[in-house]
Amino acid sequence: MKSKGKAVKSSMRPWSDASPAPALEDPEDTEVEEEEEAGTSSEQEEGDSEASAPAGGSWRGSLRSKGRRNGAAGGEGRGGGGGRRRRQRGAPSTERNVRRLESNERERQRMHKLNNAFQALRESIPHIKTEKKLSKIETLTLAKNYIKSLTTIILGMTGACLPDGQAQAEEAKLLQCYQKHLEEEGEEGLTQFLTHTHSFSQGS
DNA sequence: TAGGCCATCTGGTCCT
DNA sequence: AGGACCAGATGGCCTA
Numbered sequence: 584m585k586s587k588g589k590a591v592k593s594s595m596r597p598w599s600d601a602s603p604a605p606a607l608e609d610p611e612d613t614e615v616e617e618e619e620e621a622g623t624s625s626e627q628e629e630g631d632s633e634a635s636a637p638a639g640g641s642w643r644g645s646l647r648s649k650g651r652r653n654g655a656a657g658g659e660g661r662g663g664g665g666g667r668r669r670r671q672r673g674a675p676s677t678e679r680n681v682r683r684l685e686s687n688e689r690e691r692q693r694m695h696k697l698n699n700a701f702q703a704l705r706e707s708i709p710h711i712k713t714e715k716k717l718s719k720i721e722t723l724t725l726a727k728n729y730i731k732s733l734t735t736i737i738l739g740m741t742g743a744c745l746p747d748g749q750a751q752a753e754e755a756k757l758l759q760c761y762q763k764h765l766e767e768e769g770e771e772g773l774t775q776f777l778t779h780t781h782s783f784s785q786g787s
Numbered sequence: 788t789a790g791g792c793c794a795t796c797t798g799g800t801c802c803t
Numbered sequence: 804a805g806g807a808c809c810a811g812a813t814g815g816c817c818t819a
Contacts, residue, residue: 682805687796689806694794718792 705717708729717725741751 683797686806691795693807
């Protein structure tokens with residue numbers, strides 16, 4: 584594993600520790616950022632954002648408010664309402680800070696769970712360079728190829744190498760084994776999906 | 788030093 | 804309404 588030294592970056596957490604939340608604590612930030620509606624906010628922001636940007640990322644809010652997401656996620660991804668970001672008006676900043684911190688923590692936990700799942704997947708697929716940790720994209724790609732290979736082997740076994748009745752029995756045994764494994768892992772949703780898939784394949 | 792990979796923050800959107 | 808999900812932005816670490 585690459586020792587990337589992923590310690591918590593205090594500079595990336597501007598107000599999770601003692602330091603205040605500069606962007607949100609700013610009294611003027613309680614106002615809706617309407618400038619970007621005219622599409623000229625970038626010129627207006629570039630004028631002063633750099634000079635007024637303190638260390639610790641407080642200027643990130645202003646960068647975000649330029650509406651960069653409009654083209655990608657905000658506009659296309661969810662078909663949302665234009666991707667314009669506005670700050671909530673009126674809510675006390677301390678309450679918003681608490682909500683934001685809680686939200687950040689949940690997001691961290693969610694990403695940790697996702698990374699745990701990636702790690703489990705890494706350990707489930709064979710790969711050559713065992714001394715080097717697979718990246719996420721490598722993990723997904725190898726897993727896809729591995730599944731494809733196993734599928735090919737299984738189909739070859741059940742379809743070609745065995746007589747008809749025996750092939751079906753082998754397929755049923757495989758599915759049963761897989762289903763048992765999933766149940767042990769507590770993957771109820773996947774089990775249901777598998778059952779559904781199995782019954783569908785039996786019917787067709 | 789540039790580029791890849793990653794963790795984290797953040798706000799919008801969806802879902803329950 | 805609140806949490807989950809998503810994706811953009813950002814900066815740090817590491818390697819070639």
